[in-house]
Amino acid sequence: MVTAAADPRDLTGTGLSEQWVAELVERTLVEDLTGGAPLPSAPDLAVAHDVTSAATVPAAQLGTADLVARADGVVAGLPVAARVFTRLAPGATLTASAADGDRVVRGDVLLTVRGPVRALLAAERSALNVASRASGIATLTRRWVDAVAGTGAVVLDTRKTTPGLRPLEKYAVRCGGGSNKRMGLYDVAMVKDNHVAAAGSVAAAIAAVRERAPRVAVQVEVDVPGQAVEAVEAGADFLLCDNMPPEVLREVVALVGGRAELEATGGLTLEVARAVAETGVDYLSVGGLTHSAPILDLALDLRAEGAGSALSWSSRP
Known part of the structure; x- marks a missing residue:
């Protein structure tokens, strides 16, 4: 297994430029949160565009989310997914349990993020889309190799x-x-x-x-x-x-x-x-x-903290 980077956002060795990844993260979040309007630079204002989370989740509530493999495959795109989360939750803590290029099996935790629940939920689909797409390509490529x-x-x-x-x-x-x-x-x-x-x-x-x-x-x-x-x-x-x-x-x-x-x-x-x-x-x-590569099925499992958050739940694509 490849050793996970100390900073899960690290692009060293990927060949992906900082500018291109930043632009991709922004485009992806704009698509999901604003429908084309520029994303507010302030994370809390950007997160507020998730009308469901803004209505149902207290602004101060914290939680921990695990990015989990729902199928066997090869991981790719984790640093980009990590940057999706930190764009909306700059103070979030991230811990990588896998690295791009790793073979994983169903149930493996790939990345853990702790931060404001609203931000984690607002970033969820964009992060999953990036990592699932890239991991699907990596998985199919490995079959050919x-x-x-x-x-x-x-x-x-x-x-x-x-x-x-x-x-x-x-x-x-x-x-x-x-x-x-x-x-x-x-x-x-x-x-x-x-x-x-x-x-x-x-x-x-x-x-x-x-x-x-x-x-x-x-x-x-x-x-x-x-x-x-x-x-x-x-x-x-x-x-x-x-x-x-x-x-x-x-x-x-x-x-x-x-x-x-x-x-x-x-x-x-x-x-x-x-x-x-x-x-x-x-x-x-x-x-x-x-x-023609199918995605690798990934999901986000969230554990909320604080009053009214006794339940944990798993997000499904």
């Missing part, structure tokens, strides 16, 4: 991410043991059939990219072995082998002979993942890691 373990193939994500959540979702893939090859259109050139048609040939397309962006790696999408050879001879760094069955992938691996890295994609499922990885390709890229 486990499926190809020992083959040498690396599981990659794609650009098929939820708009506005790409940094978090790609971080979640890393938490699950996968990797990010391309964050966007700016860091790797991907030459597809339409680019080839516009440039006139694979060689012309690669040459044009080299001239305009000489420091950017060039990947070429290929559908058949002949295209793979043409792309390698034209100087491609990587080949994206689209919708090729294992027997064709093995042929491409032999033809390319290590002159370029090979990435299998298209039509991949967990059932065929290992057979594809054993062909000798370097990567399996799986759009479903981000566009």
Whole structure:
């Protein structure tokens, strides 16, 4: 198990910037609390937008809430969820019992927060949405990584991410043991059939990219072995082998002979993942890691303190 950070909000090693996370937390809370109007900077004024909690919970009441796994999986997004809570309850105390990348089982406590009950309840859904989404991606990614373990193939994500959540979702893939090859259109050139048609040939397309962006790696999408050879001879760094069955992938691996890295994609499922990885390709890229991952079921169990709070209750999604 990864050692939980002393400060559960710590972003060190996540690759997520302080500014981006702060903006995400704000957008998420605005969506839930104000419906689009700017969130008041004063936490108590922001919390007051939760009409149910403002009406039923005394302003001074304190409580302790456990973020709990309701299913087995891999955790991701805990530092972001922690920041959701402290945006509304700056003085809250947080204790992490798990860290991003940990495997957890149903019933495990991941994070404990103590602070004003109103604030904890106002932050609840936003924190759960962030952590459940990221943990679901990490959990699915780990299934793929486990499926190809020992083959040498690396599981990659794609650009098929939820708009506005790409940094978090790609971080979640890393938490699950996968990797990010391309964050966007700016860091790797991907030459597809339409680019080839516009440039006139694979060689012309690669040459044009080299001239305009000489420091950017060039990947070429290929559908058949002949295209793979043409792309390698034209100087491609990587080949994206689209919708090729294992027997064709093995042929491409032999033809390319290590002159370029090979990435299998298209039509991949967990059932065929290992057979594809054993062909000798370097990567399996799986759009479903981000566009089709179910959430990991998480919940918030609250224990209120003080008069009229003898009952504890569990929040369900």
